[in-house]
Structure formats: C-alpha cells, structure tokens
Amino acid sequence: MTNMMKALVKAKPEPGLWMENRPVPEIGPDDVLIRIKKTGICGTDIHIWNWDAWAERTVPVGLITGHEFAGEIVELGRNVTDLKIGQRCSGEGHLIGKHSRQSRSGKFHLDPETRGVGVNEPGAFAQYLRLPAFNVVPLPDAIDDEIGAILDPLGNAVHTALSFDLIGEDVLITGAGPIGIMAAAVARHVGARHVVITDVNPDRLALAAKVADVVPVNVAQEDLKAVMAKLGMVQGFDVGMEMSGNQAALDQMVEALVMGGRIALLGIPPGKSPVDWSRIVFKAITIKGVYGREIFETWYKMIAMLENGLDIRAVITHRMKVDDFREGFETMRSGKSGKIVLDWT
Numbered sequence: 528m529t530n531m532m533k534a535l536v537k538a539k540p541e542p543g544l545w546m547e548n549r550p551v552p553e554i555g556p557d558d559v560l561i562r563i564k565k566t567g568i569c570g571t572d573i574h575i576w577n578w579d580a581w582a583e584r585t586v587p588v589g590l591i592t593g594h595e596f597a598g599e600i601v602e603l604g605r606n607v608t609d610l611k612i613g614q615r616c617s618g619e620g621h622l623i624g625k626h627s628r629q630s631r632s633g634k635f636h637l638d639p640e641t642r643g644v645g646v647n648e649p650g651a652f653a654q655y656l657r658l659p660a661f662n663v664v665p666l667p668d669a670i671d672d673e674i675g676a677i678l679d680p681l682g683n684a685v686h687t688a689l690s691f692d693l694i695g696e697d698v699l700i701t702g703a704g705p706i707g708i709m710a711a712a713v714a715r716h717v718g719a720r721h722v723v724i725t726d727v728n729p730d731r732l733a734l735a736a737k738v739a740d741v742v743p744v745n746v747a748q749e750d751l752k753a754v755m756a757k758l759g760m761v762q763g764f765d766v767g768m769e770m771s772g773n774q775a776a777l778d779q780m781v782e783a784l785v786m787g788g789r790i791a792l793l794g795i796p797p798g799k800s801p802v803d804w805s806r807i808v809f810k811a812i813t814i815k816g817v818y819g820r821e822i823f824e825t826w827y828k829m830i831a832m833l834e835n836g837l838d839i840r841a842v843i844t845h846r847m848k849v850d851d852f853r854e855g856f857e858t859m860r861s862g863k864s865g866k867i868v869l870d871w872t
C-alpha cells in the first residue's frame with residue numbers, strides 16, 4: 528500500500544469537487560481501514576457540490592466528501608477483534624457519541640453529538656476510509672459491492688417505510704427520487720396493498736414503475752382523486768411517506784389520507800413552510816420525522832429483506848469509473864437519474 532491515495536475533496540468554497548492526492552488515513556486502536564470499491568452519489572453530495580447555504584454552514588473546506596460506500600477491510604486497530612482483514616463491508620456514516628441519554632439507552636441514531644462521514648468528518652470518496660469498527664456493517668455474499676454502496680440511502684427508505692405497519696395498507700409516497708422509489712419497493716415487499724408514488728418528473732416516475740410494482744402518478748397531469756377511485760379506495764391512503772420536501776405534496780398527502788392516517792416525513796422543505804395544522808388535527812393524523820437509519824436495526828432489516836428477495840437494483844441507472852465523477856455529478860444534478868455508483872477499483 529502506498530501512503531497516498533486519490534480523494535474527492537471540497538477543495539474550494541465554490542461549486543464543484545476536486546480530485547486530490549491525500550495521505551491514507553491513520554487508524555486508531557478501535558478503527559478499521561477500508562479499501563473503497565464502490566460509492567454512491569447522494570443528494571447530500573449534490574448540496575456539497577453546489578455549495579448552497581447549508582453546505583457552506585456545515586462542511587469544512589478541504590474535507591474529503593462522500594458517505595455511501597462498500598469496500599474491504601485492509602487494516603485492523605489493535606482493539607478490534609471481531610472483524611477480519613478482507614471482510615467485505617459497508618458502514619454507518621453517522622459517528623455517534625457515547626455520552627447522551629439517547630446513546631446510552633441504545634437509540635444511537637438519536638444521539639445529538641453525531642458527526643457525519645463526508646459531511647463533518649473525512650469521507651468515503653477516497654481509495655481508503657478510516658471508520659470506527661463499531662460502524663462497520665459486514666456484507667453477506669448475497670449483497671454485491673454496488674448494492675453495498677447504496678445501503679445508506681436504502682436504509683433511509685427502509686427506516687421511513689417501516690415507521691408504520693404497512694401490511695394490507697394503502698400507501699402514498701410523494702417524491703419519486705431514489706429514496707422514494709426504494710421506499711415504494713420496500714412497502715410492496717412487506718405487504719402493502721396499493722402503493723402510489725407521485726412526482727412531476729416523468730423520468731423518475733418511469734423509473735419508479737421499473738423498480739417496483741407501484742402506481743406512478745404525475746400530479747402535474749393526473750388527478751390523484753381519480754386514481755384513488757380507479758383503485759377502488761373508499762376513504763383514502765392509510766400511510767403517507769413524504770420524500771419531496773415539497774409543500775404542495777404534503778398538502779395533497781394530508782388531503783388524501785384517511786382519518787387517523789399516519790405520515791413519515793423524510794423530505795426536507797427549504798426553510799419554514801406553511802402547514803394547515805387544523806386539517807391535521809381534525810383528521811387525527813400522526814406525523815413522524817425520520818432521521819438517518821436506526822443503528823443497527825435498520826441495517827439488519829434491510830440486509831435480511833435483500834436476502835429475502837427485495838430487489839432495488841434497477842434504481843442504479845448509471846455506473847462509472849470515479850475518474851468520470853464530473854459526468855456523474857452533472858447527470859445527478861440534471862434530475863434525470865436514479866442512483867449513480869462510482870467505481871474506485
């Protein structure tokens with residue numbers, strides 16, 4: 528192993544990412560070193576590329592970006608006894624503290640001291656990544672590297688989808704980005720009856736229909752109420768998953784839900800957004816904000832479902848060598864792609 532590596536760095540406080548040579552990270556006694564094989568480009572990475580207000584506030588200039596990865600362990604810290612050199616793995620990108628009440632009660636994903644790989648701490652868009660052994664998720668043979676590289680966003684989808692019981696329920700998903708599409712596939716897999724997914728982007732709706740057995744609805748052209756009538760839905764959807772951060776989508780979801788319906792919110796609205804709270808109160812709707820993945824329950828569930836036939840591979844629309852990363856980011860920014868996986872081997 529040489530002691531330098533290629534890494535995609537937020538080198539300047541302006542739009543873009545830059546490929547640089549960086550030292551291979553040194554690991555501590557409780558860490559492992561992972562040789563990265565595949566990485567996924569996330570919406571978060573697009574914010575960092577664009578250098579929007581959030582990124583400027585959050586990401587230090589000079590940081591190695593990226594948090595969706597699969598690779599292989601090549602070095603073990605001296606305290607690490609339960610992992611092996613050569614183990615294929617992905618990993619949780621939230622680095623948690625161990626002091627908060629939430630952490631000490633095992634709700635690791637709710638720890639307020641959490642720091643993000645590729646957001647606050649050196650990331651996975653590199654040939655090597657240092658990761659606490661605690662965060663490593665070994666991959667079974669049934670999960671190859673490109674699926675391993677998108678377990679982070681699949682985890683968001685699974686966490687959102689499993690927020691409420693979906694067996695026999697009618698589900699509305701607003702926002703057909705990769706996470707919305709994967710959530711639709713999960714809802715189907717676990718036994719929802721009708722799964723309707725809405726967007727205004729025809730490419731994304733076409734991709735949704737390709738990945739999962741769902742009803743895509745372009746709300747710019749079709750009337751959701753008419754679709755519901757056609758499906759024979761008497762009252763409305765039982766469960767909603769809001770994945771778009773779009774105000775009109777949330778309004779439409781509240782309107783289309785049954786009395787006592789439940790909503791899981793993963794989409795992030797741009798700033799404060801007006802909500803018709805009285806409608807939510809009078810419909811007795813439960814709303815849950817979803818953050819990250821449950822560490823490590825969501826990982827366990829998604830790996831088990833993948834082993835049991837959950838198929839989300841078609842959500843990967845582009846595969847490219849990491850040297851073509853500019854093309855990857857431009858494609859992603861166009862909104863005309865699903866997941867894009869970069870190959871570091």
Ligand code: ZN
Binds near residue numbers: 595679
């Ligand atoms: Zn991500």
